[in-house]
Amino acid sequence: MSVAGRIGGLLLQHGFVAVLVVVFIVFAVFTDTFFTFGNIVDMLHAMSPLMVISAGLALVVMAGKLDISVGSVAYVAASCGTLLMLRLGWPPVPALLAALSVGAALGAINGLIVVVLRVNPLITTLGTMIAYRGVGLQLTNAEVARLPEGVRVLGNWSVGPVFGDTLIALAIVIAVHLLHRRTVFGRQLTAIGNGEDVARRIGMPVDWLVFAAFVFSGVLAAVGGVLDTLQIGAISAYLGKGLEFNAVAVIVVGGISLFGGRGAILSGVVLGALVFEMIRNGLNHVGANPYAYRLVSGAVIFAAMYADALKSGVRGAAARLLTRRDA
Amino acid sequence: MTQAAYLRMEGLSKAYPGVVALRGARLEARRGEAVALMGANGAGKSTLMNVLGGVTLPDEGSVTIDGAAVHLRSPREALAHGIAFVHQELAMLPSMTVAENVFADGFPTRFGVVDSARMHREATTLLARLGCNLPTGRLVETLGPGDRQMVEIARALRRAPRIMIFDEPTSSLTSREKARLFDIVQGLKRDNVAIIYITHFVDEIFEICERVTVMRNGATVADRAIAQTSPADVVHLMLGEADSAERLADASTGPGPVVLDVANLSGGLLRDINLTVSAGEVVGLWGLLGSGRTELVRALIGLDPIESGTLRWRADSELQPITPANLHRIAGVVTEDRRGEGLLLPLTTRANLSLTSLRSLLYAFGVIDRGKEERLATDMIGQMHIKVSGSGQTVGTLSGGNQQKVVVGRWLATNPRLFLLDEPTRGLDVGAKTEILKLTAALAHAGAAVLVISSEPEELLRICDRYLVMSRGRITAQLPGTANRTDLLAAVAAAPTPSRAA
Ligand SMILES: Nc1ncnc2c1ncn2[C@@H]1O[C@H](COP(=O)(O)OP(=O)(O)OP(=O)(O)O)[C@@H](O)[C@H]1O
Numbered sequence: 010m011s012v013a014g015r016i017g018g019l020l021l022q023h024g025f026v027a028v029l030v031v032v033f034i035v036f037a038v039f040t041d042t043f044f045t046f047g048n049i050v051d052m053l054h055a056m057s058p059l060m061v062i063s064a065g066l067a068l069v070v071m072a073g074k075l076d077i078s079v080g081s082v083a084y085v086a087a088s089c090g091t092l093l094m095l096r097l098g099w100p101p102v103p104a105l106l107a108a109l110s111v112g113a114a115l116g117a118i119n120g121l122i123v124v125v126l127r128v129n130p131l132i133t134t135l136g137t138m139i140a141y142r143g144v145g146l147q148l149t150n151a152e153v154a155r156l157p158e159g160v161r162v163l164g165n166w167s168v169g170p171v172f173g174d175t176l177i178a179l180a181i182v183i184a185v186h187l188l189h190r191r192t193v194f195g196r197q198l199t200a201i202g203n204g205e206d207v208a209r210r211i212g213m214p215v216d217w218l219v220f221a222a223f224v225f226s227g228v229l230a231a232v233g234g235v236l237d238t239l240q241i242g243a244i245s246a247y248l249g250k251g252l253e254f255n256a257v258a259v260i261v262v263g264g265i266s267l268f269g270g271r272g273a274i275l276s277g278v279v280l281g282a283l284v285f286e287m288i289r290n291g292l293n294h295v296g297a298n299p300y301a302y303r304l305v306s307g308a309v310i311f312a313a314m315y316a317d318a319l320k321s322g323v324r325g326a327a328a329r330l331l332t333r334r335d336a
Numbered sequence: 337m338t339q340a341a342y343l344r345m346e347g348l349s350k351a352y353p354g355v356v357a358l359r360g361a362r363l364e365a366r367r368g369e370a371v372a373l374m375g376a377n378g379a380g381k382s383t384l385m386n387v388l389g390g391v392t393l394p395d396e397g398s399v400t401i402d403g404a405a406v407h408l409r410s411p412r413e414a415l416a417h418g419i420a421f422v423h424q425e426l427a428m429l430p431s432m433t434v435a436e437n438v439f440a441d442g443f444p445t446r447f448g449v450v451d452s453a454r455m456h457r458e459a460t461t462l463l464a465r466l467g468c469n470l471p472t473g474r475l476v477e478t479l480g481p482g483d484r485q486m487v488e489i490a491r492a493l494r495r496a497p498r499i500m501i502f503d504e505p506t507s508s509l510t511s512r513e514k515a516r517l518f519d520i521v522q523g524l525k526r527d528n529v530a531i532i533y534i535t536h537f538v539d540e541i542f543e544i545c546e547r548v549t550v551m552r553n554g555a556t557v558a559d560r561a562i563a564q565t566s567p568a569d570v571v572h573l574m575l576g577e578a579d580s581a582e583r584l585a586d587a588s589t590g591p592g593p594v595v596l597d598v599a600n601l602s603g604g605l606l607r608d609i610n611l612t613v614s615a616g617e618v619v620g621l622w623g624l625l626g627s628g629r630t631e632l633v634r635a636l637i638g639l640d641p642i643e644s645g646t647l648r649w650r651a652d653s654e655l656q657p658i659t660p661a662n663l664h665r666i667a668g669v670v671t672e673d674r675r676g677e678g679l680l681l682p683l684t685t686r687a688n689l690s691l692t693s694l695r696s697l698l699y700a701f702g703v704i705d706r707g708k709e710e711r712l713a714t715d716m717i718g719q720m721h722i723k724v725s726g727s728g729q730t731v732g733t734l735s736g737g738n739q740q741k742v743v744v745g746r747w748l749a750t751n752p753r754l755f756l757l758d759e760p761t762r763g764l765d766v767g768a769k770t771e772i773l774k775l776t777a778a779l780a781h782a783g784a785a786v787l788v789i790s791s792e793p794e795e796l797l798r799i800c801d802r803y804l805v806m807s808r809g810r811i812t813a814q815l816p817g818t819a820n821r822t823d824l825l826a827a828v829a830a831a832p833t834p835s836r837a838a
């Protein structure tokens with residue numbers, strides 16, 4: 010295969026890489042502040058919560074399901090943690106564990122509704138997305154609550170030049186990637202995404218696995234909510250709002266199929282999140298109208314989906330070529 | 337053969353809303369023997385095996401293994417009792433590798449992590465036992481049906497089963513793969529495994545089975561030693577009538593004008609294909625699996641790209657150039673992968689049958705006339721003897737063979753002037769096969785042009801007016817309708833075999 014052909018193949022395999030490169034070059038050329046070390050560190054910092062939440066969602070998507078309650082889960086979990094510290098004077102570590110437990114519990118509720126009541130995951134989590142936010146607003150009275158002073162400084166914690174939460178987020182994404190790629194649990198989730206009936210016939214405990222994926226998603230949403238709260242230094246009624254859609258967009262652009270069973274979590278989540286963060290950050294640097302971000306993001310999602318459609322066309326053709334055997 | 341049965345299934349019943357799939361079915365299997373399970377489409381063979389595989393819970397009845405009653409409530413429990421199942425509809429995970437598919441029912445781990453090295457190593461060994469040297473890292477979606485079948489068999493063998501179920505394993509295998517499968521079955525017998533073998537090919541069971549159990553309408557009607565029966569006997573038990581292999585159409589109806597003309601077509605595997613199909617003529621495309629038969633049909637209807645060549649189609653009185661995509665629109669096409677490409681499994685039988693003729697079912701404002709749709713569906717169900725509880729039964733719940741009849745039936749409803757049929761009888765029982773062949777002949781008689789592919793020369797011999805022999809992507813010979821089986825086989829054998837560089 011020629012070099013050009015190989016590059017073309019690579020771009021098709023990972024449509025989002027092409028998008029990423031284009032976005033990067035555009036901003037690097039049109040501004041002189043974008044492509045600086047400081048700015049890149051900032052971007053990695055800003056996208057950390059989104060990466061963690063997307064990684065959790067990716068596990069659910071791998072099994073061919075969807076969880077759009079992650080933004081609300083992040084809000085409720087972070088609010089519980091914060092309020093436990095503020096109102097009951099809990100120390101940070103137990104408060105953090107409580108927040109994660111809340112995330113696990115909310116994820117478990119999603120999982121139970123999907124597995125036991127057999128409600129479509131999109132409908133289920135649309136419902137709980139609204140309901141959980143209601144619970145969160147009730148808890149916080151929709152007010153802003155600032156983190157205790159001692160905890161707030163954690164938001165600026167950094168290791169060398171890199172922010173601490175970037176490292177935490179990367180570690181989590183790598184862990185989830187390994188969970189997907191290297192463990193029985195991950196393979197089984199992928200199998201369910203390939204065909205739930207088939208997985209059942211083979212004898213996999215499909216219901217347990219789907220339930221567990223929702224719990225994972227809930228816990229990681231809680232982690233994302235905590236990271237987000239630390240960055241802002243407070244919880245507000247808007248925390249995590251719209252995050253579910255950003256996370257879905259990251260997954261789609263990162264080449265993880267919403268139909269399940271296909272995609273790589275590490276590259277997908279990191280590069281997918283990077284695309285959106287670069288657009289947001291870059292548009293700021295260009296001084297564009299703040300609403301332009303939505304339009305451009307939308308266009309990027311379409312571009313990525315188109316590349317994906319081309320890719321499945323190629324995949325189909327390749328499959329046919331490869332099925333030819335000698336008589 | 338006087339040894340007691342190892343597996344005994346008795347009085348099994350299962351009813352679905354509107355359909356009784358099993359009524360007191362019975363089956364016995366002995367270690368070291370293969371029992372053939374025969375029956376027409378919808379007789380309940382797969383359902384009975386699903387009970388044994390823990391996939392379906394029966395309403396009534398008992399299963400005993402080695403004298404002890406067992407309860408099979410899930411595929412896992414069945415596995416635990418040493419039961420392995422090669423499904424009629426393969427249980428494949430397309431985006432995963434061959435090795436992962438072989439080990440899907442229990443991944444090997446080391447320190448909590450999937451042991452990939454071991455998985456690939458053992459998968460390679462298992463496949464080698466099947467005489468198959470697939471790279472275990474390849475994705476299953478890139479495999480053809482025969483290789484997928486091998487992967488599924490490898491998965492079943494891995495557990496060293498004591499009872500092994502094959503549900504129509506040969507319907508997508510080449511003759512070489514089939515020979516290999518038979519070797520495996522013989523090997524399993526030597527290892528003292530009890531084998532249950534479902535097929536619609538009556539001759540196969542005389543080759544590898546010791547006993548035969550015949551089902552009709554959900555009940556077991558016979559259980560005999562192979563030595564005490566004959567193929568005609570088995571078919572009679574299955575259908576209650578004798579099957580014949582006589583020709584279904586005159587070879588000399590005299591074709592009408594050329595309807596489709598293909599000149600110098602190349603692309604993919606195909607090289608310099610020239611052919612014509614005339615109105616009122618059944619042309620048999622004959623060649624071994626992999627000779628390019630399927631690829632030719634796919635190229636004609638634009639599913640595979642064409643590099644060069646022209647297609648011409650008789651629109652009114654003249655042959656005019658036509659694109660593959662347009663040809664696809666006007667021709668009735670039945671492809672090899674009917675389940676994947678042809679059926680909407682969650683919809684009703686009625687909706688699937690009317691799908692291609694919706695335009696003719698409309699009344700005011702583009703609304704579908706329910707009455708007409710229902711009539712069309714009932715007509716087709718009657719004509720094709722599709723076994724359903726009613727036109728409203730979900731297609732996904734029909735038996736394998738009946739699903740195939742639906743796909744074929746839907747095209748009959750549209751009355752196209754050209755039919756491209758790729759293995760239209762695959763998976764059908766002997767009776768239904770004859771029906772489809774009769775229909776094909778009738779279509780040609782009514783003036784349609786038909787191009788039909790089949791792996792079984794006996795089938796082609798019953799209906800074709802002309803044969804095109806394919807080998808390695810080329811048409812290597814043309815035979816008249818008077819050719820016999822020996823001529824067909826000789827034509828394939830004589831096909832030039834160019835250097836394997838291609
Ligand atoms: N889930 C289901 N819901 C409703 N009906 C069903 C279901 N599964 C099977 N049936 C019905 O039970 C009957 C027996 O089907 P089964 O699949 O066992 O037939 P089979 O003997 O395997 O036929 P084939 O040779 O065509 O594969 C059919 O009439 C089928 O429609």
Ligand SMILES: [Mg+2]
Pocket residue numbers: 381382383424503735736737
């Ligand atoms: Mg069946």
